[in-house]
Amino acid sequence: MNFQRVFSLARKDLKKMIREPATLFLIILFPVILTLAFGAAFGAIGGSQQTTYQVGVVNMDSTGPYQQWSQHFIGNLTDTEILAIQDYLSNETAQADLAQGKVQAVLLIPSNFGQSCNSFLMAPANPSLWVNTTVQLYLDSGSMFATQAIPPIIQQVLTTTLYGSQQISVPKPIQIGSPSLVEASKLTAFDYMAPGIFAYAAIFLTMTVAQSLTTDRENGLLRRINTTPTTPSEFMTSQAISNMIAALIQVALVFAMAFIVGYRPKGDVVSLALAFVIMSIFALCNVGFGLITATITKSPGAATGLSFVFILPQMLLGTFVGAALSPSAQVVARFVPSYYATDALTSLFLRGAPPSSTTILLDLSVVSICSIVVMLMGIVLFRKYGKT
């Protein structure tokens, strides 16, 4: 492989990102605007001006032998200060208020909630002895902010209620800490969303790669490069390098913007460095999707449209929006690479997990495998059908 060729092609692509207004917007300005907009909408900007969401809670486990668990859970929800909790005696009344917009969400705590928590406490390493149950969440579909902000907050509080705030730093065996240690009160809704925004920006690389390649193909530039000694592997490596650099710039910009609007994630420099690594690997996956899109489509316009086949599922299922979806959609989300990239960043920045924790390593592995598979598929398809 001749790196003079690789770097000159990568440099050319980076110049395109900076010099072409449409590409500049997608790669650089879009993540900046997105971060600032979400920062303003979800409470990171303005410090004390914190957004509050009205959440109705129907506790069907208020009289059982393990009722203290549901009380802790509700107490932890209240302590977040983002959620204003209203107690309801019946689901019907709560649903009626939700329909009228008096509350933005209703949480139904099942009668075996405490029993389930207790079964976990008694046998944390033996899932066969656990009593499984489901906390139902109903959201005001008319409130976009509520549907996006509330589910991750509740998910986080539920996790902390079960495990306590110290669990992440102790790899094994899992310790169940005191529910009273919840520290979510200092977080804003933006803190729950920020990891998704990092992935959100990189997802659009699919579109820029597809547009760029179809434009170059339409203008005869791919054929022209093919008359030089440049090999397909050199060309593809240049694509990977330039887009990984773009992803790193995006992460740096999103982080800088988020920091400016008040975002203070957990984790240290190593965590931040790992976030950059995860996102640059995730970028490769989107380069692969871009290559597949460019293979299938004949023109830049068609490439833009078709790229949304890959962009939308990743956006809606794999980033912060995914948490607002139905349980079945959340199962589907497990097949979307952005889900694991977002989850890894959530563990690093929100849960304060160390870079060596099992969750992060698992997420990193899934993102890496997905990226390699998608990129290889993209390369094979583009080489065979996409160059002319």
Add this chain to the structure above:
Amino acid sequence: MVVDRSPLTQNTIKEAVIVLDNLVKRFEDITAVDGLSLKVEKGELFGLLGPNGAGKTTTINVLCGLLEPTSGSVSVGGHDVQKEPRKVKELIGVCPQDTATYPYLTGRENVELFGNLHAMSKEKLKKNADELLARMELLKDANRRLGKYSGGMKRRVNLIMALIHDPEIAFLDEPTVGMDPQSRRAVWEFIKELKKQGKTIILTTHYMEEAEELCDRVGIIDYGKLIALGAPEYLKTKFKAKNLEEVFIQLTGRRIREGL
């Protein structure tokens, strides 16, 4: 087929650097090139002429390794294009028919990119770029983005990109199309200089005066077949024509006459 019996015929070529042997290229049910056999001598400036759709660009694309022949063989610089495409690509420079440049790069950046793709040294690349940009009167505008260039300037950059690495063999596919007469003359002079440097050039063109002015020999193809081959003077004498355009019309005019 009309074949030249004057000097530099197929039989008198001493060192052929481009050899097409019964080349056939089909696209589904269309035969673009139909049994084309041809030899081009080292240092020769060979004109490939023919009406639109005659198979000129397809032939160039096969020679560059962009298209695989349906049958027959093609060698460039002593290397089989199918078996040793990389060796061929190291020898050739290709100026495509349609301008293929990056509008967001400057003129110089476009040229230097292709120099880098041919792995030129930094010093040699700068020297060649300066010389060629100056020769094409583009030095003053070299650092402007190509998207802001006029059509003629873009075509000149298109040509420089093909020649930046000083190739032994150049394929120039209608390099002067769309240029004003002054620019065209300048490019002609430049192509003559390339010939003087000993480069082998295959030139396709629709401008018969261009072929007459520049080419040692021309091959006229129609419907993918070679229908005449020889020096412009020989063909003019043979067909009792005042110029090459008359020869061309006599040989290929049936399309117009027959309304094809």
